Amino acid sequence: MGELVQTALEFPAVLFTFALLVVLVFWVLVVTGVVGLDDDELLSVPVAAAVSLFVAVAWFVTLAGTALFTGGLARTAALAVALAGGWLSGRLLLTAVRKALPAAKAPSRTDFVGRTCVLRTSTVTRDFGQAEVHAEDGSSAVIQVRQTGTDTFRAGGTALIFDYDAEGEFFWVMPYEGEL
Structure with a gap:
């Protein structure tokens, strides 16, 4: 367990470790009802989920990069892959949700x-x-x-x-x- 914490606090994983903690606290507050997501805005939950997915994927990829590579250039490359992978996963989630939601009726x-x-x-x-x-x-x-x-x-x-x-x-x- 100590190695996991140490790896999570090294560059580049540390950039997303604290963001992941914020995301986890946010979702705990949502589940317990302390923080509410606006039901009137259909995309508030999917956007929060997409940002959370971005942070989780980026954290995991940077954590793996930190554990596998010792060189600064390789870890920087892992950061770039993490950003691209996190963005792609969040984008795919939002695209899937938009397709699943009914289209808003245009005013007439x-x-x-x-x-x-x-x-x-x-x-x-x-x-x-x-x-x-x-x-x-x-x-x-x-x-x-x-x-x-x-x-x-x-x-x-x-x-x-x-x-x-x-x-x-x-x-x-x-x-x-x-x-x-």
Whole structure:
């Protein structure tokens, strides 16, 4: 056991020995619940795993290089191989995870259908009208709106978006008297 510790504390293994200790402490804290990985970011766990894999592979390769070689040039070469091997293993892990995860749905104008909007023009007709709508992420957009009937709309009033006309690039709205 003493030889392992001594080898782990020699160049180039020492560069990754302390990084490996940090990685191990990190994962112990994650498993015990002291540190949480953000579930909203799908790549937070895979990135942490890829960095951990990079450090583990690089540590193992430099440890083997330190144990096998005594010359400085050979150990430096082992460091280069460790960096390349660690990077490759982390990259392969991330690529595999990205392929396994479902592709994120691209935002679409139809995402506004079913949402309420605040009218920005004093009237809304079959040919004219604008409103402001808020997306799920909290951002807002000014959109072109139209109505099918003869309802009376006023600036600052609330309307419900019930359809999107892709050809005309506008939204169909109707009066809405609920709370936002």
